[in-house]
Amino acid sequence: MALENLIGIEELSAEDILTVLDTARTFREVLDRPIKKVPALRGITVCNAFYEASTRTRVSFELAEKRLSADTINFSVSGSSVSKGESLRDTIQNIEAMKVDVVVLRHWASGAPRFLARYVKARVVNAGDGQHEHPTQALLDLYTIREKKGRIAGLKVAIVGDIRHSRVARSNIWGLSKLGAEVRLVAPYTLLPVEIERMGARVVTDLEEGLRGVDVVYLLRLQLERQKGGFLPSLREYALTFGLDRHSARWASPDALIMHPGPMNRGVEIQPDIADGPHSVILEQVANGVAVRMAVLFLVSGGQPPEPISPVTPVLMAPHPAGR
Amino acid sequence: MTQTPEVAKLWGNAQTILLKGAHLIDPEAAIDGPHDVFLRRGKVEAIAPQIAREADLTVRLDGCVLAPGFGDMHVHLREPGDEDAETIESGTRAAAVGGFTRVACMPNTKPALDTGGMIEFVIQRANAAGHARVFPVGAATRGRAGEELTEMRELQLAGALAVSDDGNPVENSRVMRRVLEYARTWDLLVISHAEDRDLVGTGVMHEGYWSTVLGLTGVPAAAEGIAVARDVRLAELTGARLHIAHVSTREAVEILRAAKARGVPVTAETAPHYVALTDETIREYDSVFRVNPPLRGEEDRRAVIEGLRDGTLDAIATDHAPHTLVAKDAEFEAAPPGMIGLESALGVALEVLHHREGVPLTRIVDALAAAPARILGWGGGRLRLGEDADLTAFDPQAAWTIDPEAFVSRSRNCPFRGWRVRGRARMVVAGGRLTHEEGVEFAPSERLLAQVV
Numbered sequence: 001m002a003l004e005n006l007i008g009i010e011e012l013s014a015e016d017i018l019t020v021l022d023t024a025r026t027f028r029e030v031l032d033r034p035i036k037k038v039p040a041l042r043g044i045t046v047c048n049a050f051y052e053a054s055t056r057t058r059v060s061f062e063l064a065e066k067r068l069s070a071d072t073i074n075f076s077v078s079g080s081s082v083s084k085g086e087s088l089r090d091t092i093q094n095i096e097a098m099k100v101d102v103v104v105l106r107h108w109a110s111g112a113p114r115f116l117a118r119y120v121k122a123r124v125v126n127a128g129d130g131q132h133e134h135p136t137q138a139l140l141d142l143y144t145i146r147e148k149k150g151r152i153a154g155l156k157v158a159i160v161g162d163i164r165h166s167r168v169a170r171s172n173i174w175g176l177s178k179l180g181a182e183v184r185l186v187a188p189y190t191l192l193p194v195e196i197e198r199m200g201a202r203v204v205t206d207l208e209e210g211l212r213g214v215d216v217v218y219l220l221r222l223q224l225e226r227q228k229g230g231f232l233p234s235l236r237e238y239a240l241t242f243g244l245d246r247h248s249a250r251w252a253s254p255d256a257l258i259m260h261p262g263p264m265n266r267g268v269e270i271q272p273d274i275a276d277g278p279h280s281v282i283l284e285q286v287a288n289g290v291a292v293r294m295a296v297l298f299l300v301s302g303g304q305p306p307e308p309i310s311p312v313t314p315v316l317m318a319p320h321p322a323g324r
Numbered sequence: 325m326t327q328t329p330e331v332a333k334l335w336g337n338a339q340t341i342l343l344k345g346a347h348l349i350d351p352e353a354a355i356d357g358p359h360d361v362f363l364r365r366g367k368v369e370a371i372a373p374q375i376a377r378e379a380d381l382t383v384r385l386d387g388c389v390l391a392p393g394f395g396d397m398h399v400h401l402r403e404p405g406d407e408d409a410e411t412i413e414s415g416t417r418a419a420a421v422g423g424f425t426r427v428a429c430m431p432n433t434k435p436a437l438d439t440g441g442m443i444e445f446v447i448q449r450a451n452a453a454g455h456a457r458v459f460p461v462g463a464a465t466r467g468r469a470g471e472e473l474t475e476m477r478e479l480q481l482a483g484a485l486a487v488s489d490d491g492n493p494v495e496n497s498r499v500m501r502r503v504l505e506y507a508r509t510w511d512l513l514v515i516s517h518a519e520d521r522d523l524v525g526t527g528v529m530h531e532g533y534w535s536t537v538l539g540l541t542g543v544p545a546a547a548e549g550i551a552v553a554r555d556v557r558l559a560e561l562t563g564a565r566l567h568i569a570h571v572s573t574r575e576a577v578e579i580l581r582a583a584k585a586r587g588v589p590v591t592a593e594t595a596p597h598y599v600a601l602t603d604e605t606i607r608e609y610d611s612v613f614r615v616n617p618p619l620r621g622e623e624d625r626r627a628v629i630e631g632l633r634d635g636t637l638d639a640i641a642t643d644h645a646p647h648t649l650v651a652k653d654a655e656f657e658a659a660p661p662g663m664i665g666l667e668s669a670l671g672v673a674l675e676v677l678h679h680r681e682g683v684p685l686t687r688i689v690d691a692l693a694a695a696p697a698r699i700l701g702w703g704g705g706r707l708r709l710g711e712d713a714d715l716t717a718f719d720p721q722a723a724w725t726i727d728p729e730a731f732v733s734r735s736r737n738c739p740f741r742g743w744r745v746r747g748r749a750r751m752v753v754a755g756g757r758l759t760h761e762e763g764v765e766f767a768p769s770e771r772l773l774a775q776v777v
Contacts (some may be wrong), residue, residue, distance in 0.1 A: 010537070051427040053722055088655070109655035110539035111609030130657070132539030194544075 005124040006135035007113050009174035019305045020219050021143050023295035026306050031291055032230055041070035044301050047100045052075040056262055057127055061104050062108040064293035067289045089119050096120045123300040131167050137261055140292040144285050145216055147286035153180030156197040158210050160186040160242060161220025161269055164193045169220060173199050186210030190231045205244050211251040218259045219244055235268050245271040289311045333776050334768050335758040338380035340364050346717060350392060351690040352706040363713050366756020371707055380772040384765040385717050388750050391689045392706050393425030394694040398569055398641035405434025410646035416455035418733040420760040422666040423716045423749030426702055427456055431463040432491035438474045440482035447483050449605045455759050459702050462487045463492045464503045468496045473506050480510050485700050488515035493551055495521055504564035515567045518551035528657045530603040530618040543618055549575030555618035559590055567699055570635040570643050571618040574627035581636045591699045591734035593639040596672040597663055597739055611652050611659030612739050633683050638695040642669045646735030667731050668740045674720055674747025695754035706710045717751040724748055
């Protein structure tokens with residue numbers, strides 16, 4: 001598999017996805033060692049360019065980079081957005097001129113990574129672009145599901161929440177359907193984008209029907225601004241009709257996983273006792289995120305994925321990308 | 325000038341000119357066959373299947389269709405205010421290359437064309453450049469803000485034939501009613517940029533499967549349908565002449581078809597990009613495809629084609645909207661909407677409508693020449709004996725590849741880069757003057773040659 005840039009799950013094949021997950025498994029083991037480091041990306045420079053505020057994703061990427069022995073530089077543009085693309089292009093080209101190998105980009109504009117990839121030789125990893133995709137999130141979610149359930153194909157997954165504005169939802173719909181899961185989208189019509197069924201998911205506007213018998217309940221964070229934007233009358237009504245609490249959680253199958261990309265709005269889309277309960281794998285998602293991001297960075301830097309069945313962790317060393 | 329100085333001198337000095345061998349299509353005269361045209365001192369003197377007269381200059385138009393001069397009733401010339409993108413000079417030159425003898429330019433310049441002085445300025449600039457006649461459209465409300473009426477009579481006296489807030493709809497229905505009533509007083513056409521701004525919201529492309537996949541906020545077709553329905557109702561209420569700009573949806577075409585059947589005096593136009601492109605082209609987030617109204621779904625594109633075929637959409641108008649490279653070099657949702665169109669219109673229209681969809685050339689010539697003339701009343705639109713020659717000769721079979729780098733427009737934001745199309749303007753005569761020619765044989769008489777050399 002030649003993974004040049006990671007822009008979205010849409011253009012990956014099922015095989016590509018499994019390669020990332022298998023690679024992530026070898027790196028997951030590293031994270032439990034006393035010395036949590038491999039030299040795989042030594043000499044590679046990664047720039048984390050975050051045009052949208054994010055603590056957890058940035059920290060996750062930074063940790064992944066450091067665990068791989070890469071050199072990292074960060075910059076973030078917080079507050080109100082830069083209004084013209086030339087700033088993005090100029091800034092990144094300037095950074096690239098200093099021989100940066102990989103750019104991890106989070107940006108408020110859908111399509112920004114694709115726009116950027118046209119101008120830079122560095123590899124581009126999408127850390128979330130507008131409402132379009134958040135591929136590493138979906139990959140760590142798929143990894144988590146596969147580790148807990150042993151498979152993806154044939155599972156029933158319900159994604160509940162603001163699908164309309166969610167890049168996490170779109171990436172997960174692509175990933176889950178490519179790997180053979182049955183995806184249900186549960187939300188009021190105001191939070192559903194048009195023709196989303198064509199992406200390969202079923203729409204259900206009733207929470208009980210949506211959760212019945214599912215193996216995974218994936219909750220999306222409800223932005224508090226949605227009420228102001230006129231999409232919902234109140235967070236209270238959303239919590240009562242689409243929130244996961246011990247009552248609605250029982251509609252799912254008894255050993256269903258409870259997942260959330262974070263950060264949670266406790267009391268809105270999920271009640272605290274469910275978030276902290278025995279079926280919640282939310283913290284494991286976070287831990288797996290570092291391993292998955294290590295895998296992605298390794299693969300885009302030209303690293304060879306491991307042989308499919310290997311009990312011993314190979315020593316992984318990424319060659320420098322061609323031409324540098 | 326887009327012709328060689330030699331040819332310009334020949335044309336300028338010739339008293340009599342014979343245009344020979346063309347297939348003449350003049351929809352309003354019901355002419356559709358081989359015809360020669362004889363000009364004396366720039367005016368049309370004879371039109372007949374075979375003219376055997378001597379002339380100072382004979383122009384061989386074999387293989388060409390000769391038509392009344394094309395007119396583009398919707399262009400943005402950007403002057404004053406945005407001369408980096410286009411000027412009246414460069415824009416009208418692009419018009420001539422594209423086959424147009426007349427253009428109507430929209431008032432969303434900086435400052436807006438909302439006073440007599442601004443209208444006069446544009447006309448003077450256009451006349452000085454001499455590539456095409458420009459008919460400025462005056463603003464309908466002051467500053468195009470949708471609140472107070474402009475002094476339409478003053479705009480009319482300065483030369484405006486129509487008013488519009490184009491770029492903006494007139495959102496308030498009461499104000500739109502007043503616009504229509506007041507315009508009716510002076511028999512001015514009202515051109516409406518019909519969209520419901522509240523439904524548009526922050527939308528940047530058509531709302532459908534692709535906006536969902538791409539994660540971009542969409543504009544539902546209903547935003548256009550609702551606005552067109554409202555404007556049509558108000559036109560019925562007030563009796564004013566209404567023209568709907570840049571129709572892009574099936575909904576709007578259906579509403580217009582029904583309104584015309586009821587006898588409402590409403591006309592409409594669409595642009596070549598709605599006939600040729602859909603929202604799927606936005607997959608790569610290339611901002612060249614961002615336009616307002618947006619590129620729609622396939623079902624809308626087909627409805628627009630059928631609307632042109634049956635005349636529900638009277639005219640083809642490019643909505644030529646130049647933007648600098650810098651402005652368009654941005655993320656999709658940060659880039660300004662708009663595409664240039666003057667130099668690609670004929671090629672794209674003929675390729676898609678005629679060659680691929682079988683729309684007859686008479687309808688296309690009507691949409692490009694006769695219909696705009698009927699709607700705006702700017703003269704031309706058909707050949708008339710004794711009038712200044714206003715003609716477009718084009719080769720419907722000439723194959724070429726669209727290359728914006730070769731355009732004479734200042735801007736390059738063309739969505740048809742690399743398209744191979746059949747149909748190209750060969751000679752354009754505006755008001756008796758030759759404004760463009762390419763690959764046409766000019767045969768001067770001995771006398772003219774001696775005079776000019």
